[in-house]
Structure formats: C-alpha cells, structure tokens
Amino acid sequence: MPELPEVETVRIGLESLIPKKKIKDVTYDWDKSFPNSKNDVDTFMVNASVQRVRRRAKVLLIDLDTSCTLMVHLKMTGQLVFVGEQRFGAGHPNDSLVSSLPDKSTRVTIAFDDGSTLYFNDQRKFGWMKLLPTQAVADEPFMKKVGPEPLDNAFSVAVFTDRIRRRNGTSIKAALLDQTVLAGVGNIYADESLWGAKIHPARIVGTLTNKELSELHRELIYVLKLSIEKGGSTDRNYVNAEGKKGSYIDFARVFRREGLHCLRCGAVIEKSKVAGRGTHTCPACQKP
DNA sequence: CACTTGACCTGTCCGC
DNA sequence: TGCGGACAGGTCAAGT
Numbered sequence: 639m640p641e642l643p644e645v646e647t648v649r650i651g652l653e654s655l656i657p658k659k660k661i662k663d664v665t666y667d668w669d670k671s672f673p674n675s676k677n678d679v680d681t682f683m684v685n686a687s688v689q690r691v692r693r694r695a696k697v698l699l700i701d702l703d704t705s706c707t708l709m710v711h712l713k714m715t716g717q718l719v720f721v722g723e724q725r726f727g728a729g730h731p732n733d734s735l736v737s738s739l740p741d742k743s744t745r746v747t748i749a750f751d752d753g754s755t756l757y758f759n760d761q762r763k764f765g766w767m768k769l770l771p772t773q774a775v776a777d778e779p780f781m782k783k784v785g786p787e788p789l790d791n792a793f794s795v796a797v798f799t800d801r802i803r804r805r806n807g808t809s810i811k812a813a814l815l816d817q818t819v820l821a822g823v824g825n826i827y828a829d830e831s832l833w834g835a836k837i838h839p840a841r842i843v844g845t846l847t848n849k850e851l852s853e854l855h856r857e858l859i860y861v862l863k864l865s866i867e868k869g870g871s872t873d874r875n876y877v878n879a880e881g882k883k884g885s886y887i888d889f890a891r892v893f894r895r896e897g898l899h900c901l902r903c904g905a906v907i908e909k910s911k912v913a914g915r916g917t918h919t920c921p922a923c924q925k926p
Numbered sequence: 927c928a929c930t931t932g933a934c935c936t937g938t939c940c941g942c
Numbered sequence: 943t944g945c946g947g948a949c950a951g952g953t954c955a956a957g958t
Contacts, residue, residue, distance in 0.1 A: 641951065670934090696952075713952050715936080743936090762935045764952065780953085808929060817953080825951055873951060874938090893951095914931070916949075 640712045642788070642822025643865035644876050644884065645696045648718055651879025652691040652700070655720045656756065660687045661702075663749040671745035671760060674769045682706040682769060683748075695784045695821035699775060707772040715743075715875045716758065716765030723753035736881040761875060785820040788858060793820070798855040802843060810846060810854070811839035812913035823858065826871050826886075826893045829918045831858040833892040838924040839912040864889065892918040 640648070664679050666672040686702040693699065698718065700708040710718060721736045739757050740747055746758035746767060758767055775781060785801060786793050801820060805813040813819055814828040823831075832839050834857030837850055846854075870876060870884030873894060877883055887894065891901050896909035896918055905922035 644951080711952080713934095714950070760935095761937070762950085764934065764936095805928085812929080815952090827951095871951075876951075915951090 640696060640716070640870065640876055641824035641827055642696060643827070643862055643886065644870035644878075645693055645698060645712065645822075646866050647870040647878050647884060648712075649691050649693040649698055652698070652718065652720065652756075655879060656688045656700075656750075657690055658687060659750040659752065659754065660685065661748055662751040664746065665749075666746040668745050668763060670766065671758070671763060672767050678769055683708075694781065695787070695817060696824070697780070701772060705772050706769055707775050708767055708769055709775060709778070710758070710767040711765055712760070713762070713764035713766075715761040717743075717760070717875065717877050717881075718879060719757045719759065719877060719881045720879050721755045721757065721881075739881075780817075783818050785816075785818050787821050788823070789862060793859075795852050795855045798858075799848060799851045802851060806842075806844040808843060809840050809913055810837060810843055811915070811917065813843050814858075815913060815915070822862070825915050825917075826873070826890070827858065827861050827865070829893045830861045830891060833918075833920060833924065834861065836923050838919060838926045839917050840926055892920060894918065 661683055664683055682704045683702065686704045686706070689701040689703055691698065691700050696711060698710040700710065702708065712718070719736060719739060721739055741759070743759040743761045744757050745760050748756040786797060798820065802813050805816060805819060811828050811832065814823050815825070829839065831854060835850060835853040837846065837854060865871060865886040868884060868886040868889060869878060871886040871890070872883035873887055892907055895907045898907055899905070900907055900920040900923060903920065903922045905920050908919055908921050910917050910919065
C-alpha cells in the first residue's frame, strides 16, 4: 500500500506522538509479522523509551533508548496507528478507525505506560516489523542495496538519469519501481509522474531522450511533494498515524481514473498492465 | 547477467 | 445469493 509519501506521512505523525513514551507491554499474533524472540522483546523493548522516528525508502525506523531500532515495512496493507490514552466513542467528532482497535488485522500491539497504544495492523500479512541493534540497520540487505532518496537535494537530474539508464533494456515503469534505482516510488507515483512527463510506461529506457528523463525527474519530485502535502493517497487501506485517510487520490491525474477524461487533452484514460502492475495512461498524451 | 514471473496473504468486487 | 476468478499501493526468490 504505502509508498514514500504515505510512509513519510506516518513518520511525521508518529514523530509528533510517540517520542519519550515508555513501552510497557508488547503482544503479537503472527510470527512472520514480528519474528523477534520473547527474550529480545523483554530485554530491549519492554521499559525502553522511544527516541525518534526516521524513514529510509518505504521503511520506518523507530529508535529506542536501548540502542535498538524497530524497523517497520508496511508493504501493501500495513498500518501503524496510535491511539491516545483517551478514546472517543462512535459518533464523536474525533472518532475514526481508532475506536475499534484492536481488530482482526492487528498483528502487533505496543502498549505505553501512559495508557496510549501503537497498533501495527496488516490485513494481508505481507508487512513486518523487527527489532535490531540500531547500528545493524545499515547492514540489512535491503538497506544496503536501496537507491537514493528522491527528495534529497543531492538527487539531481544527472543522478536520476545515470541511475535510470542502468536499466536500459526494461520499461521505464519497471525502472521507476526498482528500489535499487531510486527509493520510495510505487505504482501510484510511477503512473502519476509518467503522465506528467507525457511518457508511456512501457517505453524502453534506452529509447528515452535526456529531455524526457529530465521532465520525468521534475514530475516525480512534484507528485511526491504534493502527495506529502495532501497526507498521502488512500486508495484502499492506507491511514496515517492517527487513523485518518490521505487526500492525494482526489488530486491524482491518471491513477484509478480509467474511463474518465484526461485532464490535459480530454481523451479517455485507459488501464492496462505494464511491468506486471495495473497501469493508467492517457492514450493521446502518452504514446507507446 | 538482465529481466520477468510467481509467491507470500486476505478481502473485495465482478461476472455467470 | 452463491461461487470462481481476477485484482489490490511491495518485495524477494526462482525461472527464462
């Protein structure tokens, strides 16, 4: 589910909610969602306090004061939802998903000593969290191979072009989705940025001009920043750290707009499959 | 090696 | 309604 803007939105929310909170108790129902031993949890999590919440690519990093970090990947349907010590009932203005937690998608429950709780929910069980020494995070296989952050100042057109061209024989969409090329792009923002740059997702990287890649670089940064401003995209399951949906989907130009008119030229948006993923394009603006 | 496909899971939606 | 199949925002292992 969540791509860079959604994970960043969760990070911003958690960073304002959980630092300094002390963990009282941890429970979980599915080993693959949280593979650490009870001994790890008792030794390094229980009685530990949260220091800060970081993000790298689509991974959240919750640093504890035991020199350990909770590494979290939400994959397709994961949620990290914080519920304060005071709960609101159904119908209350502040009521939301949170009033019904935990529910059957709750995989891990982290209770803090002030009565508040952080829930890790994941319907499809693809997501995971794991506890490891903070200095070991960089040695994780994914962290070693993942590409640069697209919203860093250092992510220039030259860097983008150079890295994309490493996948010269594949489609531009597959290259954008490849986390070793650059970090954080998933299906929504691949389609959105390609529409913005008027490039068909199935175009082979080797056929793209530097001018086209320069446009794509600009569009990619634009849609990622816009989405963070809008609190991410809620297509199905995504919610932020307070259980609220994001609104980027209301601003989307092609994603999930099949059958509707292109906002630029009026042609009817089509849906197809590229790089094994549902793909949305304008047949007039984005020529194969 | 470069690239593509299937597997991991559950839930929902669509057509018969 | 009921049922089968396709599909869903990610990543990795196995296949060509």
